[in-house]
Amino acid sequence: EYRRQGIAFHTLDLLVKDVRKQGVSQIALEATEMGRPLYEKYGFVKMEDEMELKLKHSHVCSN
Numbered sequence: 001e002y003r004r005q006g007i008a009f010h011t012l013d014l015l016v017k018d019v020r021k022q023g024v025s026q027i028a029l030e031a032t033e034m035g036r037p038l039y040e041k042y043g044f045v046k047m048e049d050e051m052e053l054k055l056k057h058s059h060v061c062s063n
Contacts, residue, residue: 008038016042020055027053 019027031039031051044051 008035009042012038012042016053016055025055027055 016027027044028047028050029039029044029052030049031044036046036051039051039053040046042053044053
């Protein structure tokens with residue numbers, strides 16, 4: 001009942017903003033098939049076995 005309410009997207013956004021403040025310029029992660037659409041929506045791109053988000057500029061997210 002908690003799916004599709006933006007909770008995971010909001011949590012991901014908080015985490016990305018926090019690591020950006022710490023100077024991290026890139027995030028790589030392994031994603032399940034179920035989780036991949038969330039990361040793609042946020043801006044991650046699929047690599048061979050993982051997904052990646054480069055943090056060059058401020059990332060403004062909206063649901």
